[in-house]
Amino acid sequence: MLKIGLTGGIASGKTTVSDHFSRLGVPVVDTDLISRELVQPGQPALGQIADRLGEEFILPDGHLDRPALRRHVFSRPEARRILEDILHPAIRRETERRLKEITGIPYALVVIPLLVEKRLQDMVDRILVVDIPEELQIRRLCQRDGISSTEAERILQAQANRQQRLKAADDIIDNTGDPASLPARVHTLHDYYLSLATGGN
Ligand code: ADP
Numbered sequence: 590m591l592k593i594g595l596t597g598g599i600a601s602g603k604t605t606v607s608d609h610f611s612r613l614g615v616p617v618v619d620t621d622l623i624s625r626e627l628v629q630p631g632q633p634a635l636g637q638i639a640d641r642l643g644e645e646f647i648l649p650d651g652h653l654d655r656p657a658l659r660r661h662v663f664s665r666p667e668a669r670r671i672l673e674d675i676l677h678p679a680i681r682r683e684t685e686r687r688l689k690e691i692t693g694i695p696y697a698l699v700v701i702p703l704l705v706e707k708r709l710q711d712m713v714d715r716i717l718v719v720d721i722p723e724e725l726q727i728r729r730l731c732q733r734d735g736i737s738s739t740e741a742e743r744i745l746q747a748q749a750n751r752q753q754r755l756k757a758a759d760d761i762i763d764n765t766g767d768p769a770s771l772p773a774r775v776h777t778l779h780d781y782y783l784s785l786a787t788g789g790n
């Protein structure tokens with residue numbers, strides 16, 4: 590199974606792009622989704638978070654208080670490391686498990702938003718970066734999430750920059766232009782990945 594890691598900054602268009610691959614029948618494993626599922630009530634990772642970081646991050650209804658935990662680890666590298674030590678191995682295991690279950694197609698897309706930041710290159714065979722200029726990223730982020738440009742800039746600051754991501758890329762989707770141009774670009778990459786996965790070129 591050829592694993593294509595899809596990454597890109599926030600609001601660069603990862604979901605939009607992965608939806609196009611999905612429409613072509615490509616299995617998509619979304620590590621963001623997995624990380625949310627792993628902290629649902631009853632999951633072992635949630636218990637570990639409570640044990641190691643504090644019961645106060647569990648809401649009375651048993652769910653994780655995500656905003657409180659995010660604020661807590663934001664300025665505490667040690668707490669962040671503990672959280673990552675709990676979540677990263679579990680995310681890897683679950684991603685591998687889902688990839689193993691896939692049959693009938695020789696490649697899959699693994700969406701890893703923080704692939705570059707967290708140095709998760711080894712999880713995949715190839716890296717596909719969705720790329721847009723930072724000004725456009727801020728504009729789309731503000732529009733999508735209804736936040737101020739100051740807040741959007743703050744979020745971007747905490748992520749890898751465009752150059753760092755492009756340096757890690759094997760393939761790039763330029764998502765600057767009309768979204769109508771995406772299906773053709775995705776189709777070309779799809780054919781390419783199929784040929785790579787089946788040993789052609
Ligand atoms: P991500 O998953 O990387 O955070 P999204 O796929 O949610 O990004 O895209 C961010 C926002 O930009 C969404 O509102 C989406 O509809 C919009 N968008 C994506 N691609 C384009 C494009 N080529 N032109 C204009 N808007 C776009």
